[in-house]
Amino acid sequence: MAxxxxxxxxxxxxNPNEPEFHQAVHEVARDVLPYMEGRPEYHHxxxxxxxxxxxxxxxxxxxxxxxxxxxxxxxGYRVQFNQAIGPYKGGxxxxxxxxxxxxxxxxxxxxxxxxxxxxxxxxxxxxxxxxPKGKSEAEIMRFCQSYMTELxxxxxxxxxxxxxxxxxxxxxxxxxxxxxxxxxxxxxxVLTGKGLDFGGSEIRIEATGYGxxxxxxxxxxxxxxSLEGKACLVSGSGNVAQYAARKLIELxxxxxxxxxxSGFIHDPEGLTSDKLDEIVDYKIRQRKSLADYAxxxxxxxxxxxxxxAIVADAAFPCATQNEIQLDDAKTLLANGCRVICEGANMPTxxxxxxxxxxxxxxxxxxxxxxxxxxxxxxLEMSQNSMRYNLSRQEIxxxxxxxxxxxxxxxxxxxxxxxxxxxxxxxxxxxxxxxxGAMLAYGAI
Ligand code: GLU
Numbered sequence: 311m312a313x314x315x316x317x318x319x320x321x322x323x324x325n326p327n328e329p330e331f332h333q334a335v336h337e338v339a340r341d342v343l344p345y346m347e348g349r350p351e352y353h354h355x356x357x358x359x360x361x362x363x364x365x366x367x368x369x370x371x372x373x374x375x376x377x378x379x380x381x382x383x384x385x386g387y388r389v390q391f392n393q394a395i396g397p398y399k400g401g402x403x404x405x406x407x408x409x410x411x412x413x414x415x416x417x418x419x420x421x422x423x424x425x426x427x428x429x430x431x432x433x434x435x436x437x438x439x440x441x442p443k444g445k446s447e448a449e450i451m452r453f454c455q456s457y458m459t460e461l462x463x464x465x466x467x468x469x470x471x472x473x474x475x476x477x478x479x480x481x482x483x484x485x486x487x488x489x490x491x492x493x494x495x496x497x498x499x500v501l502t503g504k505g506l507d508f509g510g511s512e513i514r515i516e517a518t519g520y521g522x523x524x525x526x527x528x529x530x531x532x533x534x535x536s537l538e539g540k541a542c543l544v545s546g547s548g549n550v551a552q553y554a555a556r557k558l559i560e561l562x563x564x565x566x567x568x569x570x571x572s573g574f575i576h577d578p579e580g581l582t583s584d585k586l587d588e589i590v591d592y593k594i595r596q597r598k599s600l601a602d603y604a605x606x607x608x609x610x611x612x613x614x615x616x617x618x619a620i621v622a623d624a625a626f627p628c629a630t631q632n633e634i635q636l637d638d639a640k641t642l643l644a645n646g647c648r649v650i651c652e653g654a655n656m657p658t659x660x661x662x663x664x665x666x667x668x669x670x671x672x673x674x675x676x677x678x679x680x681x682x683x684x685x686x687x688x689l690e691m692s693q694n695s696m697r698y699n700l701s702r703q704e705i706x707x708x709x710x711x712x713x714x715x716x717x718x719x720x721x722x723x724x725x726x727x728x729x730x731x732x733x734x735x736x737x738x739x740x741x742x743x744x745x746g747a748m749l750a751y752g753a754i
Contacts, residue, residue, distance in 0.1 A: 313343050321362060328411035330631060333660050334418050335362050341737040355753065357745045364391045364417060365398075367410070368464050372438055374456045377446055386457050388436035388464055388472070391417035394747040397468055398434030399424055399684065399691075401475030401503075404453075404482065406441045412631070413437060416475075416655055420684070422740030423677040426716050429688035434470055436461070442477045443597075454485035462490045465500055467694070473502040473687050476630065479549065479594075480505055480515065499694025502687035511690035513705040514683075519553025519653060520706075521682015521713050522626060522674075523561065526651040528717035529672040532730065538562040540649070541580075541622040545569045546629035547593045547600060550653040550680070552586070554626050559583055567617035569629060572601035574617040576610045585609075621645045628653030636661040643669055652676035667733050678716050678736040685712045 317339055322332055339358070346352045372386040387410070390398045400420040403413070413435045420433035440453055465472060474483055483503045490500055497509075504510035513520070527537050540563045544555050547568045555565045564580030568589060577585070592603040604611030618625065618638040625647055627633050631654065634642075639662035642650065650666055651674040652658065658666065666673040686709055693699055700708075716736075723742075724735020 311340075311343070313347075314339055317343060317358070325414070328414060330411045330415040330656070331418065334415035334656060336660065337656075337663065337733070338418075338422065338737045338741070341734045342741050345738055345741070351749060352745060355749055357748055360748060361392065361421065361741075361744065362418065364389050364414065365393055366390050367414075368436075368461075369410075370460045372440070372453065372457050372460070374449070374452045376449055384438050384440040384453070386436070386438045386460060387413050388461060388470070389413045389417040389434055390464070390470055391433040391435070392421045392744060393432040394744050394751070395425060396430035396432045397466075398470035399431040399473075399687065400433055400435040401437075401473045401684075402478045402482075402486075403435070403437035403475040404440045404442050404477030405437070406439055407630075408437045408439045415631070419655055419677055421744060422737060423681045424684055424688075425740040425743045426678055426719060426736060427681050427685040427688060427712055428715055428719075429685060429712075431471075431684065431688050431691075434472070435475075436472055437475065437478070440477075442482075447481075450482065451485045454482050455489040458486045458489040459493065461486075462493050465490075467498040467500050467691070471500060471502060471687070471691060473684070476548070479503075480510075484508075499691050502690040504690070509690075509694050511686055511693055511705060512700065512702040513709060514686045514690055515549055516553040516556075517686035517709055518550045518680050518683030519555070519628065520557045521685065521709055522550070522554050522628070522651055522653040522679045523557040524682065524710055524713040525674050525679040525717060526624065526626070526649055526672075527561065528714060529651070529674055529730075529732070530649065532717070532721070533672070537624070540564065540624050541566055543567045543617045543620055543622045543625045543647075544653075545574070545617055545625075545627050545633060545657075546654065547589065548628075550683070551626075551628035552590055552594075554628050554653050555581065555586055556583070558626075559586070563624070566620055566622055568600065569617055570600045572599040573604075573611055573613040573615055575600050575604055576612060576617070576620060578610075618642055619645075622647055624649035624651065626651055626653050627657035629657065630654050631656045632659045634658045634662050636665065638662065639665045643671065648672065650674070651679045653680050655680065663733070667731065670728065673732055675733045675736050677740060678720050678732060681716055682709055682713055685709060
């Protein structure tokens, strides 16, 4: 496809050394550029060129003191990607792997994901190459305060509303929100993922994992199936993985695995809720690894590997980007896996994603399948604006309705003679709304 190659070669030239960003754009461009053929208004307005260029990027120095009084320096970022349909919205990631390419890919993906939710949210992403692992509480607090001291100039409830992502959970959001409030002397919904005591929403912590399983369920129901009795591989062991596993167990599926950087645990009988509680206590409360849990509990543990070679009906990659490579995808298909539903952002490499899209399995891409988290963030923003809290039941019902709406939009734009192409459906449905708003604003 000449148009795609031409577009990508320009993008790569303008954004050198950003492989993750190239990968994320390529995946969308493959569907959007053909869709734009015969729609001259998009071409004339250079809509896709504008959509792949962030509104602005803020990069700053974050200086903090460790417990030994050494001065430490990290790099902080906020990529304000697209504000066409609402304030910039997206998480903060604190991880040594954070760089410009990773944050631009995440911010770009967020544009389509947020649009798909149907809520008025633009897109952004931020974070730092700070590694929270092994840091004391006091060090985490000082880092968050220093990071927010600069970030607070650039965000606000009507401008940009960050949240958590890898390495940024409830604890970090508490420190960040406290520092923002202290500097601005204002209590507003400037961050989401807050604690329930200070403006947070019910179900926010569960939302990405629950939403991902709701989406898988919709894909299965659409072809007359269900999750009940299905053997499932889950990767990761953070919030997304944990609550995906919980919802799967609740719906009668069998969760065979969970993973982290140390390896994966394998329970052929399926994890029970009690076992999950123990694992979460190790991982989240004690901040230990699955290797430590396996040693203490004696469960089957495969060091330094991913779970994709285990035979199962469905896979839920809920760890991080590019965790399913081409060989993993081939193995999953050869082993009879019929559903792959992405809880993490871009967990599948470009080659693996292409193979899955061409196969006849149900493949739910992250933009659609993991939008439940940011959707409940949107509901948190609404509650903050209303100065009101909705109940668990109300939020769960709304989340479930939003995931159903996303599924419907994917079907509308992705249905073909071979079933629904969810990648194409998510890309196009996400694109159309943002493009419509950008056209309405003229050349800005
Ligand atoms: N980090 C999450 C995501 O990737 C949530 C973002 C948010 O709630 O703003 O969508």
